[in-house]
Amino acid sequence: MKWSEICIHTSQEAVEPVSNILHEAGASGVVIEDPQDLYKAWDTTLGEVYELSPDDYPEEGVIVKAYLPVNSFLGETVDEIKEAINQLLVYNIDIGHNKVTLSEVNEEEWATAWKKYYKPVKISDRITITPTWEEYERVHEDELIIELDPGMAFGTGTHPTTVLSIQALERHLREGETVVDVGTGSGVLSIAAAKLGASEVFALDLDEVAVKAAKLNIKLNKSQDIIKVEQNNLLDGIHEQPDLIIANILAEVIVRMTDDAFTSLKPGGKLITSGIIQGKRADVKEAIMNSGFEITEIVEMEDWLAMVAQKPE
Template sequence: MKWSEISIHTTNEAVEPISNILHEAGASGVVIEDPLELVKERTDKFGEIYQLDPNDYPDEGVVVKAYLTVNSFLNETVDEIKESINNLVLYNIDIGKNNISISEVNEEEWATAWKKYYHPVKISERFTIVPTWEEYTPVHSDELIIELDPGMAFGTGTHPTTVMCIQALERTVKKGDKLVDVGTGSGVLSIAAAMLGAAHVAALDLDEVAVESARQNVTLNKVHDVVNVAQNNLLDGIESGVDIVVANILAEIILRFTNEAASVVKQNGYFITSGIIQQKKQDVKQAMIDAGFQIEEIIEMEDWVAIIGKRQ
């Protein structure tokens, strides 16, 4: 099978929304080439594997690559992707150079092109993300291993927004909790919540491809008895009495259902939000306060923000 590689030279700020655009366009794999990875301080106490080649990274900005099947609709799909990316400026998102190039690769080349970037990574005190094709031996007896197969293009679980959400879940999830994961993507947050002791997790996403990807990962991690994956628009139809709502999505979307989250989360429950760029931090924070949440903690990593709110 032939694949078309679309490469977008952009900014860190635009990585998340552009990745979402590519997913919605039917991308069958995403690679993020960020030169900051080359200068990050690494420790070897967790057994992480890093073999990065500087030639694979841009001198500045970030390159996002995705893979689309070559078919008669490819040109239209690429045009729609370009238009959607250009429209991000309407949300005050800096898209940088926005240089877009297209090349063709075969299936074997595509498989190795993105897998070489994905290795076991310890993202918190308890959790380590491990790709399904990697061998990994836990370092500690209480270490929690999440296996992910990102073949459906919903990420590796190691993006700062996901890492901050999992760290927030570690601080808030109690045994027996009922949780809703809005915009579940790969299902990694729902899987983490189940492993932390949640009794019931609703993993929701509007994208049917995400729903299938999440179901596969939930089954892979043997938490299908706790996590129910379903296609759903935000919190539509969700009844009140939820202990935690977590949403790792664009700030603009979070702002649309903050009041609804307040009606779903029970008293002293939590609303965890992430996927927020620095420029939108105050907007989301104020919306959560106005909806009745007390801000318990703001977590920041690189250019990203996560907020933990407690319903009063």
């Protein structure tokens, strides 16, 4: 299958509306090349950030890219995108150079091009995440290595919400405890829990693709004897009484499951929630406390935060 890369040279102000226009036109995601990223102060406490090349960025403005399938409607779709971007002027939005270009990309090249940016990353005191195609040697004896093959469906395990979750697991999970991972995705948190000493992990996700991906990654990390993967909606029908529940999901979903989490956990058990943007902080905090938990820790990274709460003994 062939894909067409649509490249729009626009302004910082127009990035969000242009991205929305591309989504509405059928793009499943966008690439944003903003030269401001070259000068951003990155947190390198746990390792190096992949070095960005100025050659990949415009000298001014921002480039927004998306991928559309090459079909008989492509010409009409591109015309509609151009017209919608021009309409932003009506709302006094600066659209910058507004230069739109198209180039053809083979699916095989597109599907693997991102791999060159995915390198081993140390995300906590003990855990390093590395892609399956990279050679990596332990730096110290206590280092735990998670190998991931995220494919096109999931992230690389280095997003702030995942990092916050694994760091919280490292602080709060005791050896021999049981864990439920709600919304497991790639399975990375379940794998981390297993490597940190959990005796049993239940990895749950409603998405069939996630279940398959998690099973693959768990097998890659030889953790299938500890982790059981199931297709399941949040904590519905779960009768296990775990020592710890971890959920790296949307804040809107977290607030719907805090009562079930409180009921499921053993007395003294802990709930780790991540995936919370700053604007949802109060909502999640209120839901967790209303369910009967005591919040013991809130940690932040960039625009995201994680909360750790405990069920009374």
